Amino acid sequence: CDKEFLDVNEDPNNPVVAPVEYVLPAAITSTASAVGGEYAILGGIWSQYYTQNNGSSQYISIDQFNIQPTSFNNRWTEQYAGALNDYRFVKEKAAAAKEWNAYLMATVMEAYNYQVLVDLYDRIPFDEAGQGETKQNLSPAFRDGQAVYDSLVVRIDKALALPVSGGVDAKLGKGDVVFNGDMQQWVRFANTLKLKIYMRQVYARPQVAEAGIKALYASGAEFLDEAADMAIFTDATSKRNPLYEMDQTTALNSNQNLKASNTFFSFLQVNNDPRLDKVYLPGSGGQKAMVQGTSGISTSQLVPATVSRALILPTAPVYFISEAESYFLQAEAALRGFGTGDAAALYSKGVDAAFEQIGSERMNLYPYPANGSFEDRLETIIVQKWASFAGTYQGLEAFLERNRTGYPETSEVAATNAAYQPGEFTYPVEGITSGKLFPTRLPWPQDEVQRNPNAPQTPEPITKPVWWDVK
């Protein structure tokens, strides 16, 4: 009698188990909340599409390169305790039930997520991560970024080798917020992600990159010919594009913080690129930009309302790998001679896809310098990649690719100097890093450093390159 009387401690409010198709969407959205939310702001500003408005100060620390260990606690937490722990759960449940389709999805998204972490933080918890409940491990060891990269490839290969079904997995259907269960696209996503992982190492470990990419092509791998994106957002509170939700709604008291940066703005303007009106909302006097990192200007000298601001749409998808990015990666592989295909044609498909994605006409913009030097051709590809990532899309990836390749280049002169070349990066006027160095990583988040004795206890400056950033 006593046992029954006291036996009332099972939570009536929350389930203790759930089918994988109901856990995957939350996990993928957690990843999207990073690359399409706070990191989109970080990337958008650091890729100099945007700069902080001078009438408000929400993102001033990003614009000034004044990043604190507390700045990105939330995203780190969302990636590890949100995304990665849920992918682990899905993988375990899927393996037990031999649901290999779900297993592949979780593996690819997990790898995608881990790559973002390595690219931002270099050394990260990896093989011991996510074991808080299963192994009571509350202080996972940190691993070198390079070792994580190698493991990611192994994990993807292992999942691809499993009996994944062709066609559409109806059971997963709505749970797959990327491809609605289309397994062929998932295999392509896996291959394209591998290509991206190898390409990132091309300067740090040229042989590994070359061998890996060549093997990929030799196996007959197909790459994405449509975007791997999350496009389920609707224009209702808390169901919108994460960047829109956090920056443009009443969650924040002002939607005026992200302003057009002179860097990207001048690039579009000088090229008569019609994407300008898709990336920026004109100010009260038409389209106008402000110089990167000048939010300290008095509002009487620069009336905030006159400067164009970020055009962010509530239903814009979050892109993990865009169609254009897939082509640009393939173009670079071809350019380097690692992959098959024609670099010029792949480049052109990439630019076309980029214009199509944003809803503009390419006209005859941006021809491929077929006769240029290797670096000219590489620069053209990467600069167009940068342009394709603009706005709400993939600012973070643009920032990472610039770290890898050095494109777009940094201007020798200030943006206000007559010799300034449109599209070249300028050091933010109010930047605080010494030596006017651009950031190349994020500091390990304070929450992790304080709570995990195995975390590196000596902070690295944000201007220290990550392991693959050697060019």
Next chain:
Amino acid sequence: QNRAVSGRVTEAETGQPLPGVSVVVKGTTIGTATDGDGSYTINIPATGATLQFRFIGYASVEKVVGEASTVDVALGSDTKQLQEVIVTALGVEREEKSLGYAASTVQAAEITKARASSPMNALQGKVAGVNISTASGAPGASTKVILRGYSSIGGNNNPLYVVDGVPIDNGAGNFQAGKEGSVDRTQDFGNRANDINPDDIASISILKGASATSLYGSRAANGVILITTKKGKVGEKLSVDFTTSATVSAPAFLPQLQNTFGQGWSGEFLTNENGSWGPKLHGKEHLWGNVVDNSQQLKLFKAQESNLRDFYETGTSFLNTLAISGGTEKSSYYLSYGNATEDGIVPTDADSYKRNTLSFRGSTQGKRLSASSSINFARKDASVVTTGQGDGGGATLFQELIQIPRDISIVDFKDIHNKFNNLDNFFTGYAQNPYYVLSANGNDYEENRIYGNVSINYKLRDWLTATARGGGDISNGQLKDWIAAYTLAEDSPVLAGGGTNSPGRVNERTRFARELNADFILSSNNDLTEDLHLNGILGYNVNERYSKENFAYITNLSIPGYYNLSNSSDPATVSTTESLRRLYGAYAQAEFSYRDYLFLSLNARNDWSSTLPKNNNSFFYPGVNTSFVFSEVFPEFLPSVLSYGKLRAAWGQTGNDAEPYSISSVLIPGDIGLGFGNILFPIDGRNAYELDNKIGNGLLQPEITSEYEVGASLSFLRNRINVDVAYYNRTTTDQILEVPIAASSGYTTQVMNIGKVENKGLELLLSATPLQTNDFRWDVRYTFSNNRNKVLKLRDGLEQVLLSDNYDTDFVAIEGQPLGVFKGPGYLKDAEGHIIVNESTGFPLQTTQKEILGNAQAKYLMGLYNTFDYKGVNLSVGLDYRQGGLFYSYTQRLTQFVGNTTNTLYNDRQPFIVPNSVVGVDADGDGKIDQDENGNLITRENTTAIDMENVANYWNDSYNPPVEREHLRDRSFVKLREVVLGYSLPSALIAKTPFSSVNISLVGRNLLMWTPENNNIIDPESTTFGNDLTSEVGEFASGPTTRSFGVSLKVGF
């Protein structure tokens, strides 16, 4: 026809004359006092006079004069005063001298004197070791009561409230738009103990120590507040009491702001700025605000010194109680109706509170069987002004008010339809017209509650009684909260200036709570020998607490101004949260008394709780206490000034069990936080669940609090001076805490038993009658307590536990520090302590780790209560003093950010070099400041001033993070808590009226407050962070507290 009577008053034991004894003709104001040799002479009416002889420390004596012309009297010592009856655990009444622990009982007269609508507010500053504060000046605001400091880092620190032997629910009616503990749109509808009508209370006993409360086991770790309600008396005739009071209130303390600079930013006048960083106020006319229809407004550029005060109106409060009581030979009854009607100081009835209470109590007794019952009904209707920070388009009033520039009149915004004041054309896009906020957004709360008990006693033997007592407390609260939707015009200057549209919102919340409790008690009363007496108790307790909350909200309202859950094309977001916990306990107590001077009490309880792991849910709580009245044993060895002396010692254990559902891990609905806002499933017809970030713990144990205390109670000069002192040491171990863990583990928290917190302190109560003459008597009561709180241990590898954070100020638990330490960005300094600044901007650099800026703990608390009686006129004055500790003030933060605070006048706002500053040397250009061979940073003199444009930014923590510490303010205060001037009409005067007593009082509460120079911004007791430990953080735009004064009339028939 009068005649004279004379006589002499002596001390009964010694025969010595007693000077200064008051001699009064009963029922009149005729009186005199004895002279140096104890003699007196008094004129009395010819017939029927009775003389009253009164002297402090002696029992009063009445003598019928009759025909006598000489009346001599011998006065004996008054022992009654010492034998004050204390209500102890389970409602058992005991004489004070038998208790081995500190306990205090406050009687009805004290509780209702100053006409506070909440019973606990009336005790502020009156009992040592009890810290009582009100969250805000809003009507019906929560009252927080903490006994002997905070012990539990993550759990509950509120005492258990027991009414007539049955625990009641003291749930807090706090709501917020964000997650628990967030500051988004916070609303405080008061805690449930405030539902009790103070006029219905006979006494309140406060049991602080673990020994006193261990019979309550798992629920008594934070002390127990025992409320005994008024009852009718068997055999008394019917009596009717009517009490009414009317008080008015005004802001007690408003931010004292600068009046030198006006609207603008960076020294320039800017017409759309929400700050006072503009030029010096020159007093001349100028155009301001937006241009509307080609016209603009004109005003003087001068300080509106009282623009905040002018905004507020006079609040009103009416409290009425009608009580009927009486009895027959075998039964008694008490029936009362009370109502409280309050309207706060904010214009409109957006801050209003109505409470209607109906109580019935009855008892009947037979030869062996007796029964009693109590039923109380309370209905509460309230609306509150939302505090904290705006969310979802719903701005909060105080936040909008405090950022208005100093030269702008607030009351002129009253007409919200005026073309310059409306949403589209308000002068700034950064803030909203406060009158719009007040009229457009609102809430209604209704709560119905019924609580009561039935108790049956059966006398099995003369010495043995069986009691069965059942109680219930059921309440249902409903909150409707709405935010108006609006869309700014395309050409609105507010839209261009950063204003956003509001999608509108409707929240509907229903909270149901039920607590059922039953006790079966056998109590015995035996003389074991002639000298040794035993009181015994054996009991069994069953308790169940259930709650259910339904919550639904919509946004994107379709029809403006219509607030119903159907009014949106987006689906409503809904959730249901249930909680059920059960507990049973067995307990026993044996109280031995030897010859009325030596007392020993042993008690024990074992609890079985549903919230703990099934196989390990049984816990034992023992207690022991002893008291020794040494003045009874060897009075001959004591100095004659000492009239009473008692020593006591006690030890006991209590607990705090886990919250329901803490032992296993679950999945929760997909809700992905974005930093600002969130993504919430379902989306696009897809639902999602995610692993909860909390790891459950199947090995949980209850928190255990062990406490010992020693004390003494001494009286001097025939009890004219009384001292009670207590020292206690309380340690709470195995704290149940949701410990933050590294996210890389896949989770962010785990519920664990960790940590050890110690509270120790001294409590002193001093009461005295410094002066007594025939007509005049002055009583003084002084309380002192200095609780010292310390986190002794967390967990290896766990440096701190974050309790709350606001902007860059963290409120944390750290080993070796008091529970609740503020941390914030530190100044980077060189070895000599110079502040290192950025060479190009002149702004201070910050350290990578936050530094400790102080804590919330008071050094000591003191109360001083004076009562003066003069011929039926009674004046009481209560002071409450707190010294030490800091609090976080968002009001300071925001007013400072906009340049309204006085500290922003620093250096007359001219460019300045940060005092005591240097710049770092980076000779090798590696981006780091160079170090010398000892590892010290190499610096040189700083010549970079903060320039004109950046003076405002210097006070802004986004630019200058270490300035965050300016948002912490000194928590000390002295408050004139209550002043009551009362007059009871002499019985002779009302003898021919139907009244048996009439008392008229003028009452004042919180009339004056003194704060240190460091805090000129807000009442340091204000809080927006609930009723527990996090409330110690401070306030987040909580608005002013109030002072009130009024009149009260009490009539008995």
